[in-house]
Amino acid sequence: xxxxxxxxxxxxxxxxxxxxxxxxxxxxxxxxxxxxxxxxxxxxxxxxxxxxxxxxxxxxxxxxxxxxxxxxxxxxxxxxxxxxxxxxxxxxxxxxxxxxxxxxxxxxxxxxxxxxxxxxxxxxxxxxxxxxxxxxxxxxxxxxxxxxxxxxxxxxxxxxxxxxxxxxxxxxxxxxxxxxxxxxxxxxxxxxxxxxxxxxxxxxxxxxxxxxxxxxxxxxxxxxxxxxxxxxxxxxxxxxxxxxxxxxxxxxxxxxxxxxxxxxxxxxxxxxxxxxxxxxxxxxxxxxx
Amino acid sequence: xxxxxxxxxxxxxxxxxxxxxxxxxxxxxxxxxxxxxxxxxxxxxxxxxxxxxxxxxxxxxxxxxxxxxxxxxxxxxxxxxxxxxxxxxxxxxxxxxxxxxxxxxxxxxxxxxxxxxxxxxxxxxxxxxxxxxxxxxxxxxxxxxxxxxxxxxxxxxxxxxxxxxxxxxxxxxxxxxxxxxxxxxxxxxxxxxxxxxxxxxxxxxxxxxxxxxxxxxxxxxxxxxxxxxxxxxxxxxxxxxxxxxxxxxxxxxxxxxxxxxxxxxxxxxxxxxxxxxxxxxxxxxxxxxxxxxxxxxxxxxxxxxxxxxxxxxxxxxxxxxxxxxxxxxxxxxxxxxxxxxxxxxxxxxxxxxxxxxxxxxxxxxxxxxxxxxxxxxxxxxxxxxxxxxxxxxx
Numbered sequence: 251x252x253x254x255x256x257x258x259x260x261x262x263x264x265x266x267x268x269x270x271x272x273x274x275x276x277x278x279x280x281x282x283x284x285x286x287x288x289x290x291x292x293x294x295x296x297x298x299x300x301x302x303x304x305x306x307x308x309x310x311x312x313x314x315x316x317x318x319x320x321x322x323x324x325x326x327x328x329x330x331x332x333x334x335x336x337x338x339x340x341x342x343x344x345x346x347x348x349x350x351x352x353x354x355x356x357x358x359x360x361x362x363x364x365x366x367x368x369x370x371x372x373x374x375x376x377x378x379x380x381x382x383x384x385x386x387x388x389x390x391x392x393x394x395x396x397x398x399x400x401x402x403x404x405x406x407x408x409x410x411x412x413x414x415x416x417x418x419x420x421x422x423x424x425x426x427x428x429x430x431x432x433x434x435x436x437x438x439x440x441x442x443x444x445x446x447x448x449x450x451x452x453x454x455x456x457x458x459x460x461x462x463x464x465x466x467x468x469x470x471x472x473x474x475x476x477x478x479x480x481x482x483x484x485x486x487x488x489x490x491x492x493x494x495x496x497x498x499x500x501x502x503x504x505x506x507x508x509x510x511x512x513x514x515x516x517x518x519x520x521x522x523x524x525x526x527x528x529x530x531x532x533x534x535x536x537x538x539x
Numbered sequence: 540x541x542x543x544x545x546x547x548x549x550x551x552x553x554x555x556x557x558x559x560x561x562x563x564x565x566x567x568x569x570x571x572x573x574x575x576x577x578x579x580x581x582x583x584x585x586x587x588x589x590x591x592x593x594x595x596x597x598x599x600x601x602x603x604x605x606x607x608x609x610x611x612x613x614x615x616x617x618x619x620x621x622x623x624x625x626x627x628x629x630x631x632x633x634x635x636x637x638x639x640x641x642x643x644x645x646x647x648x649x650x651x652x653x654x655x656x657x658x659x660x661x662x663x664x665x666x667x668x669x670x671x672x673x674x675x676x677x678x679x680x681x682x683x684x685x686x687x688x689x690x691x692x693x694x695x696x697x698x699x700x701x702x703x704x705x706x707x708x709x710x711x712x713x714x715x716x717x718x719x720x721x722x723x724x725x726x727x728x729x730x731x732x733x734x735x736x737x738x739x740x741x742x743x744x745x746x747x748x749x750x751x752x753x754x755x756x757x758x759x760x761x762x763x764x765x766x767x768x769x770x771x772x773x774x775x776x777x778x779x780x781x782x783x784x785x786x787x788x789x790x791x792x793x794x795x796x797x798x799x800x801x802x803x804x805x806x807x808x809x810x811x812x813x814x815x816x817x818x819x820x821x822x823x824x825x826x827x828x829x830x831x832x833x834x835x836x837x838x839x840x841x842x843x844x845x846x847x848x849x850x851x852x853x854x855x856x857x858x859x860x861x862x863x864x865x866x867x868x869x870x871x872x873x874x875x876x877x878x879x880x881x882x883x884x885x886x887x888x889x890x891x892x893x894x895x896x897x898x899x900x901x902x903x904x905x906x907x908x909x910x911x912x913x914x915x916x917x918x919x920x921x922x923x924x925x926x927x928x929x930x931x932x933x
Contacts, residue, residue: 257755264747271744368581370768372775372802382781391779394747463779464744465771465802473741508738508748516710516739 256388261509263385267394269501270401274456275474276481277408277493278449284425284488284537286442288336289344291351294478295358296450298471300324300457302366305373305466313375317458324454325447332446340442355472362468370465379462397459404452405494412490421445425488425537480519484526486533495534565863568607569854570627572620572648573638573663575612581798582640583612586662586847588836590637593851596831601858609633613644620644621651628655635660635868637850640843642666642712649673658869662850663843667716670892671926679872679891681853681884682846683815684923685713686720688791689764691897691918692813693724696760696789703731704789705758707749709769710737717764717791725762733758741769746776754782761786766793771802778806787811795902797841800910807902807910815895816845816881817912825880849879883920890928894920 279293300320308316335354339347375393382389412418423431424438432438457470464470481500485492500519507518526534571590573583587610594606609631613620620641627633628651636652637660639645645664652659653675661669661678665685669678696704704725708714714737722732733756736749753761761782765773770793777788788794792814795807818829818839828848832840840848857871876885882896897918905911 254755257751260751261748264745264751267747268745363580368579368584369798370771370802372771372804374804380779382779389781391781393779463772463776465768465775465799467768470768474744476742477744505745505748508743509752512736516742 259385259388260390261505263390263394263398265498265502265505266398266401267501268505269497270398270405271456271460272477272481272500273401273493273497274404274452274459275478276485276497277404277490278452279478280482280485280488280493281421281425281490282446282449283482285421285428285445286336286340287344288340289347289351290336291348291475292354292358292471293449293453294471294473294475295355296324296328296453296471297457297460297474298362298466298468299327299358300454301373301461301464301466301470302362302371302457303454304458304461305371306366308373308461313373313379313462316373316461317455320458321451321454324457325451328447328450329443331450332443336446355475358471359468366468368468370467373461373466375462393462397463400455400459404455408490417441417444477519480523482533484523484533486536488537489533489535492533492535492537565604566607567604567635567854567858567863567868568609568631568633570624570631570633570636571608571610571638572613572623572627572636572644573610574615574640575610576614579615579640582663582843585798585836585841585843586638586640589832589840589844589847590662590851592831592835593848594855596848597852597855601855604858604863606854613639613641615641615644617641617643617647621647624648624651628652628657633657634863634865635854635872637662637854638847639664645669646673649675649678653677656869657865658872660850660853660872662846665713665716667720667923667926670887670890670923671928674890674892674928674930676873676891676931677869679853679875679886680893681850682893683842683895684892685716686923686926687893687895688813688815688897689717689720690724690923691921692789692791692899693721693726693730694728695813695899695916695918696762697725697728697730701730701760701789703733703758704760704762705733705753705756705786706735706762707746707753707773708735708737708764709740709743711740713766714740714764718762721762721791743769744772746773747780750777750780750782754780754786758786761788761790763788763790763794765790766796767799770794770796771799774803774810775806783809792817792842792898792900795912796843797839797912798843800902803910805904805910808904809902811899811901811915813897813899813918814842815897816842817898817900817914819900819912819914820881820898821914822880822882824878828880845880849881849884852877852879882917885920887922889925889930890923891930892923894922896920 303323304316304320307319379393383392420436481496485496508515573586575583611623635658639661640663642664645666659678661680663682667685670680706718708718788810790812792812853875856875860871862868862871873886873891885894898914899916900912900914902910903913
C-alpha cells in the first residue's frame with residue numbers, strides 16, 4: 251500500500267478530472283430528463299460529435315477555436331433535433347423515446363463514419379497545455395487541471411443560474427411540476443427548448459475537452475453512455491445536486507478502485523449502483539414531485 | 540471447386556495430353572470472414588484490400604486457377620461469425636476460409652471448421668489456443684500468435700539492461716496471453732516484474748490512476764499492450780503525465796500500429812515495441828508491397844494489411860502444388876513456405892503455427908514531421924512451444 255502523500259493527491263486529482271468530465275455530460279442529460287421527462291439516450295452521440303467537430307476545427311484554426319465551435323455546433327444540431335424529433339416525441343411515453351433515441355445512436359455512429367472515416371482521430375493541444383504543472387509540490391498534467399477547472403466553472407455557473415436567477419427559478423419550478431408552472435404563466439415549452447439546447451452544448455463541450463485525452467472514434471458516444479447513466483441513476487434522475495454527487499462518486503470509486511482493488515475495479519461501480527437502487531431507488535438526491 | 544464447360548473440356552484435354560492438374564481451369568472458392576461493420580470496418584477493409592492485392596500479384600503464378608472470393612461480415616461477434624461460417628461452408632461451399640480477426644470468433648468457429656474439414660487460414664487473430672490446445676490439421680496460422688510477438692521481446696528487453704518492469708494490459712484473453720508470454724521470458728532472462736495490472740477491457744476511459752501507480756512503483760520501464768482506441772488513449776495520456784523520460788514504454792507493437800500512428804501524433808515518439816511487421820522494413824519484397832498497397836488504398840500498409848496479403852499468397856502457394864479442393868488445400872497449406880515482405884516464413888508442422896522473425900522498432904519523427912517506425916533490431920524466428928497441441932492426422 252503506497253503511503254506517499256503525493257500519491258493520494260495525484261489520485262485525487264485523477265478522480266476529480268474524471269468526475270468533471272462525467273459531470274459535463276450527465277448534467278445536461280439529467281436536467282433534460284428532470285424538466286422534460288425525456289430520456290435522450292443519444293446524448294453520448296452528441297458528445298462524440300463534439301469531439302469530431304473540435305478535432306476538425308482544431309486542425310484548421312487551432313485548439314481554442316475547436317473548443318468554442320464544438321459546443322455551438324452541437325447546440326445547433328440539438329435545436330434541429332428538438333424541432334424535428336424531440337418535440338413530437340414529448341408525449342410518446344418513455345418506451346418510444348428510448349427506442350427512438352437508441353436508434354439515433356446508431357444513425358449518428360454511421361453518419362460520423364461517413365464524414366470522418368472509420369479510423370480513430372487525434373487532436374493536438376497547444377504546447378502550454380502539453381506539459382505538467384507544479385501542484386502542491388507534485389507534477390500534474392496541465393491539461394487535466396484545465397479539465398478540472400472547466401468543470402468547476404461550469405458547475406459554478408449552472409448553480410448560480412439555477413439558484414439565483416429568474417430563469418433558474420422557472421426551470422426549477424418546471425422540474426418540480428411543469429403543469430403548475432405553466433398555469434403560473436411560465437412558457438414551459440420555450441424553457442424546454444432552452445434547456446435542451448444548453449444540455450446539448452454541454453455534451454459538445456465535454457466531447458471537445460475529452461478529445462485530446464481519448465481516441466476520437468465513432469463509438470466513443472456509446473462507450474460514455476453507460477457511465478453517464480450510472481452517474482444520473484446514482485445521483486437521482488433530474489437533479490443538479492444528484493449529477494454533482496453522482497459524478498464525484500463515480501470518479502472517486504473508479505479511480506481509487508483501480509488503484510486499491512484492481513481486480514474489483516470493473517465491478518465496484520456496478521455494485522454501488524445496485525446498492526443505491528436497493529436502498530434509495532430514486533437516487534441519492536431525488537427531485538421532488 | 541466447380542467445373543465450367545470450359546473446364547470440363549480442359550479436363551478432357553488434360554487426361555488425354557497427360558498435363559499436370561495445375562494447368563486446368565479451376566476455381567477456388569475463398570470465404571473471407573472479416574468485420575465490415577461498426578468501428579472495426581477500417582480493419583476489414585484493410586485486410587480485404589491487401590488480400591485482393593495478394594491475389595492480383597501472385598495469381599499469375601497459377602495460370603488456369605481463378606479465385607472466387609465470397610465476403611462475409613462477422614461483426615467481431617462470435618455468434619455472428621459462427622453463423623456466417625456455416626453459411627460459407629454449407630451454402631457457398633467454399634474450399635478455404637480466411638480472414639478472422641477476433642480471437643472470440645476464432646474460438647467459436649474452430650469446431651465447425653474442424654468437423655467440416657474445411658481448411659482455415661487465420662490471417663489476423665492472435666489467439667494462442669488455435670495453434671495450441673485447440674489446434675487442428677485444418678487450421679493454419681499465417682498472421683501471428685500472441686506469444687510469438689511478446690516472448691522474444693521479453694528476452695531482448697532483459698538483455699538491454701532493463702531490470703524491473705511494470706506491466707499493463709486490458710483484462711481479456713489477448714491481454715493476458717500477451718502479458719504472460721512476456722513475463723515468462725523476461726523473468727527467465729533475469730528480469731523482475733514489479734506488478735502486473737489489468738484494466739477493465741473497453742471500459743477504461745482514464746488510464747491516469749494506472750499511470751500514476753506505475754510511476755510510483757519503482758520500475759525501470761512500463762510494458763503495455765493496448766490495441767485500437769485504447770492504445771491511442773493510453774499513449775496520449777501517458778505522454779501528458781510526462782513519464783516517458785524516466786519510465787519508457789515497451790510493448791507489443793499494436794500499441795503503435797501503423798493504423799493509429801497518425802491519431803497518436805507526437806505522443807508516440809520514443810516508444811519501443813516489437814511486431815512481426817512494420818512498413819519500414821528495408822527489403823526489396825517489402826518495398827514492392829508497400830508501393831503496390833499505397834497505390835491501391837492510398838496509405839501505408841499496417842500489419843493487418845500484410846497479414847491479408849500473405850494469406851492470399853499462402854493459398855496461392857498451396858494451389859501451386861496442384862491443390863484446388865478442401866482436402867488437397869488442407870494438406871498443402873501447412874507445408875507452404877515463402878519469403879514475403881516480412882522475411883522468410885515457414886509453418887511449424889507440430890502446431891501449424893507460423894515461424895517468423897520479429898522486428899523491434901522505435902517510433903521516431905520522420906522527414907515530413909509525421910512519426911515513423913525505425914527498426915532497431917531483428918529478432919530471429921523461433922517456433923512457439925506446442926502449448927498442448929496434439930496434431931491429429933489429416
